[in-house]
Structures are given as C-alpha cells and as structure tokens.
Amino acid sequence: MSSARAGDDPATGDPRPLSASDVRGRGFSSRAALSVMEGWIDAAILPLPPLAVPLAAIAATLAEGPVLAEPVTAPGDWPPADRAARDGVAVASSDTLGAGSSNPVPLPGAVTVAAGEPMPPGTDAILPVECIQADGPFVEALGSAAPGDGVERRGEGLRAGTVLLKAGHPLRPQDLGLFAALGIDVLCVGARPRVRVVLAGGPRSGPETLGAMLTALVTRDGGVVELVGPLPADRAALAAAYAAPGADLLISAGRTGVGEDDVAPLALADAGTLALHGVALRPGDSAALGTAGGVPAVLLPGEPMACLTAYELLAGRALRRLAGRDPVLPHPAVPAVTVRKLVSEIGCTELYRVRRTADGLVEPVASPHRPGLAGAVLADGFVLIPAESEGVPAGATVTLRCFDGTSL
C-alpha cells in the first residue's frame, strides 16, 4: 500500500522509465480479444513428440486422460478363426435335426468346448450344455441347433485393417482390453509436458494458495507439475524462475495487474518475450502470453477465480496442444435454458458460473465481476458469453459446460 505513484521505484520513490509493456499504475490501454490470444497459442505451440508407453503403464494412469498419438487399425481379423462363442458341445447342426426334450438324438462325435476355443473340424454350431444329456461317453441332444448357432465367425468382431480409433482419441478401459487381446503391448500416446507452475506471491493472500488447484488442472490436462514458490514479487527472482531450463511450458500465477508490485509481465519480458498482456476476458483480464527460456509461457492473474478462468481458456489450451490433445475446453457441454438474463459487455468474453435448478434449467451463481472461488464451488458448470454478444435473455438456450460428468 502506498500513496506514491505506482510506476515509481518503490525503494527510492524516484521515477524510472516505464517500458512500453508496463501497465503498472496506468492501466491497460487496450486488451487483446480472447480469439487473438487463442490464435497466438495455436500458432506458437505444436504438440511435443509422442511417447511409446507400455499398456500396463497407461492403465495405471488412464484417469489422467492419455490420448492416442496415432490411429490404431486392426492388425488382423478377430477372431482369427471360427470359434465357440459360449461353453457347450460342438456339433454338426445337421446331426441335431428334430432333437427335443422328448426326442433325444444321439451325438456320437460330440466334443465339449469352452467359449473362445476353435471350432473342431466338421462342426458348425454349439449346443448349450442345458440342451445336452450326457452319461459317460454317451451324449444326446435335447434340442436342435441351426448352422452358426453359438459360433463366432472369423472376423465377425473385427476385420483386418478396420480403423479402430483415431489419433487424438482419449483412451478408455475397453480400448486397453482390446489392444491386449490383439497383442498390442505398447501404444503411441501424447506427450506428458513438463509444466513449471510458479506462484508469484507477495505479502498478501492469493497466489500462494493456488498450488493445489493448478496442480489438479495441469494434471487433468496431461502435464507433469513442477511447483515453484511462492516467490516474492521480485522481478529478478521471477525472471530467473521463468527462464530456468527443464520445462515445456511455464505457467505463473499472480502479479499480473496494474499494482506497483505486479512485476510478472516485466519478469517475463526479461526471461524471454512478453507477447500479449491483457485479454478481453472477465474474469481473468490481466493474463499474459509470451515465452520464457525458449518455451511458451502463460501468466495468470492471482485472484483465484480470474486464475481459474484464464487457466481454462489460455494455459489449459496451451498445455492440451503440447500434449497432443484436443485444445478446446475439456468440460462436457450440453444445451441448457437459463432462468435469468445474462448480461455481458460487448467486446469482452464473460464467464458466468451457473448451477442447475430443480426443474432442469440453469441459473447464475455469480456474475463475471464477482471474485473468489466460492461461486465456482457452488456451481455445476459455466456459461461463456462470447465477445460479440451483449448477453442472452431469460429463457434462452445456452451451452452449459459442466465442471464434471456428474452434473449432467
């Protein structure tokens, strides 16, 4: 807190030259459209080289959402030969004609098989054991079978060359099961980018409490977190942390605003480049993009709700691109009708936290202006009002982006 002009040197009070990118004490002369920020990210960031990972390792971390880096096609017909689809007795169906519970028909050549076993020569159907009467080696049919009953034909499940899954597909348990059955032991999956998360702190509460949330978000989007800080609001210390080697993406939270100790953008300029500072996004309008030590960098505001919003729309997009994932928001999106009007400033993308009502509609929990995470905690999801819209009236259909799948 100080009554001095915010751009002055806080130690001496002397005016010092302000860089063109220094908004401290002056405010933003303009803010980039969200689409401009997204365009910068998309142009600057390509996926990292994919990884070859054993199936068992993928299985243990499947919850983190690994995606295929290459399409997978069936290496051969599946099953590779006709086989029993159920336990029973393999028969020539013509041998069972007319069989019934009151008309047992002898089956001298009957062979017991289990589901998955190949069909013995000369057989074309499986009689379930319930339709068999056996006494030692003497077996009788108590029912008839049509050709192919209980048989899984070669290639019936899958033809060689069928494209099973496309590149970018988020893997599911059954995918791993099929790959194992097909003998595919190693998969080519999207990279796990190393993400340095710097908490740019200071004397006040805020960024230093954001480590857990950002760790969870980065992990969700496929990154491996290196958490640094909280560091003091010191330009040189932040620049050193930003430029240090060993990361594929830098995310910093805090010190992006117009206060005198908001030195994160200046530190980023020192560590690499400050490409864009300020975005027409509410909350989150002091976010910045650039590079640090040769890797992409996203600066997030320290106010927790602004941090969350800018993470989701900017940092998460950058990370998802690096990881070879679909860069769009990962939240399940469904249409919903809003109970109330959602007003929004033209030229600014605004995020409303909303909850579902008892009658299946959605209502805002907190306006885009309201700081703090309490609104997001009480919400089921969010609605984005695009920059070109001045909002929607009550009763309008909007896109609800759910915080999780249980909110549908």
Added chain:
Amino acid sequence: MSSARAGDDPATGDPRPLSASDVRGRGFSSRAALSVMEGWIDAAILPLPPLAVPLAAIAATLAEGPVLAEPVTAPGDWPPADRAARDGVAVASSDTLGAGSSNPVPLPGAVTVAAGEPMPPGTDAILPVECIQADGPFVEALGSAAPGDGVERRGEGLRAGTVLLKAGHPLRPQDLGLFAALGIDVLCVGARPRVRVVLAGGPRSGPETLGAMLTALVTRDGGVVELVGPLPADRAALAAAYAAPGADLLISAGRTGVGEDDVAPLALADAGTLALHGVALRPGDSAALGTAGGVPAVLLPGEPMACLTAYELLAGRALRRLAGRDPVLPHPAVPAVTVRKLVSEIGCTELYRVRRTADGLVEPVASPHRPGLAGAVLADGFVLIPAESEGVPAGATVTLRCFDGTSL
C-alpha cells in the same frame, strides 16, 4: 476339449460328487436378477473408514475422482473483511463527486491498493487506475465512484456456516483452490480400497489379457490394484489367491462358466462363500458374488465383453461402495433417440453398445450376444434394457451412458 462329461475329474475320468453350486457341464438352473445381485452388494458392503489426506496429495491424484467423506462448511465469512476487488486507488466515494476527465478532483488522501488488500480506514470505494491522474504525491480523480464500487464486502463471497459441498461430492480443482484460500489443508475423503485382481487363466486366450482393462477400471473407481496372475485353472491355487490377506475387495476374471475347468466359483466357495452364481445379465451371465478371506468377492467372466459388463454393473458397484462413492454407474447419462429397435429377453438385463450417428441419434454397434471388445471400442456408450422390458422400438428415447464426457 474333451468328450467326457464335464463334471468328471478331468485327470481320471471318474465321476465325482458335484456340489450344489457346481454348474459345470450342467448349466445354470436359474440366474439371479441383476437387482438381487445389486441388493446383495448393497447389503454386504459398507464404506471403508475415510482417510484424512493433505490437499497437495489430493491435487496430484484428483483425476482418480476422490470424494468428500464429510460435508464441508465455510469456517468463517469470506472475505473476512471488506477488501479491494480490483487494483486501484481507495477513496471515500464522497470525495469523487463530480470528477471527470475534464474536471479532475484532487484526492489528497488517496491510497493505492491492490486487489485483495483490506480497505483502508475512511474509504468505501476503489477507483480504477485508469480514472486516476498522478504526478508524484499529487493524485486527482478523473471519474467518480459510488459507495462500494470495486469493493468486495465481508462475507460477500461466502457466509460462515454455508454448506459448501456435501459428503460424497467428487472433488474438482476449484474446490481445492477454495479450501486452500480458507486455510483447510487436510480433507476427509473416501478410502482407496485395496483391490486384488486375480486373472484366472488357462490354456486359452481370454482372462490373461484383461489386466490392463481391469486396472484402469479399478483405478477409475478409486481402488488400488494388486494384479495377480494369470494363474492356471486350478481350484486350490485360485482359492489360495482369493483367501490371501491384504485386500479389501477381491475381483477375479475368468473360469466362471459351465466348462470343466471353470473352477473359479468352487475356489471361491473354498476360500469363503459362494453366495450367488449366475446373473440374468447379457453379456456377463456367469458372474458370481461371495466372500473370500473375509472380504467381498466378485467373479467376472473371462470373455472380455462379459467381463467389462459384469465389472461395471457388479464389481464396480462393490468398489464404489467401499470407496464411499455413489454406487451407481459413473458414466455421464443423457437422453438419446435410438435409430433401431433394441430387442431384449424378458427377465434379463441386456447391454447394447451404441454409437452416435451424424444426426445426433444412437444406433447399436453390437448386440448383447456379440462377444469381444471391438464393439465397445467402436461405441460411444451403452444402453441398458432393464429385465422387465422386452426392448424398445426405433424412435424411442433411451438413456445413453457415455463411455466418456467427450461423447456427449
């Protein structure tokens, strides 16, 4: 493969007494309704004691879906005192009356504050820096402020005692962020049950390929996997693996059918109790429930699609109960219209794998009779036809359960 009666001793060919629960070579005389199996699980299984886990540890594994074991209420008002909601200059709003860009008004007592800082005594509004003209210590307002402008009031975000989240709530990134801001460093979350997954193999392909899929499923539902096997289809070896200490839940895959080497149910009876064998569920009808070494046990068929289905409807329910989660299916569920008729046997719950069509409908990929995971891999989700239904006609609205949130 053998032409001997399947209940005989495979080594000697001599008949031996069959236990009442032995369906080998005879088939199931009846199968339990799915609701009976679910009822058994719900009656037999209570949640394990919850765990106190530091926020940072939860953050790193949030993708695995930890749930709150106790409700969380706000420990105090948030923010705890009036504070700045944005960077700017704290003023007494009455001092700014009439100020404008062509009518600067001196603010002798103006104090620069950053978002999150407490309001200085005697001030009731924050002027954004864009509305301030400063020259050294001389500050002028270029705009007026109303009382409360830019101020976040005590308790505005959250009132002390507000129930933030209920027991059973799956935690999300913003929940961790709010807890950190409120000083809640340790959370009481659902247990992570120790799940022994036994692959009951044999000479044929099948169960030995199921380890990766089951690991992924168990991890998704909050369990920690101990993978055992594949073991041979040996009753004593399986019973020993089932009864060994150190697990909270036993899941075994394979050897549950009516073939002669389907000894898993007998091994379960030896290791504890075989409560129910056979379920009116397709695929998955040879699943069994019981106890082994004092803990609940679920036997899954070895046919991969039957295994997946019985896991989702039985083993997963047991695990989710132990973990303190909602026991119902975890897949996002949305209404959808089916392109084709889905036929189903009365008395049997049947699972259709379905995919979305270009026009937003769903169509079956594979009938409940079709074995193999290829259908599940090509599907976006599944539709369950309940036991009391003989199916639904084309054009009917069904509940689509999505394999993941991206399929909505």
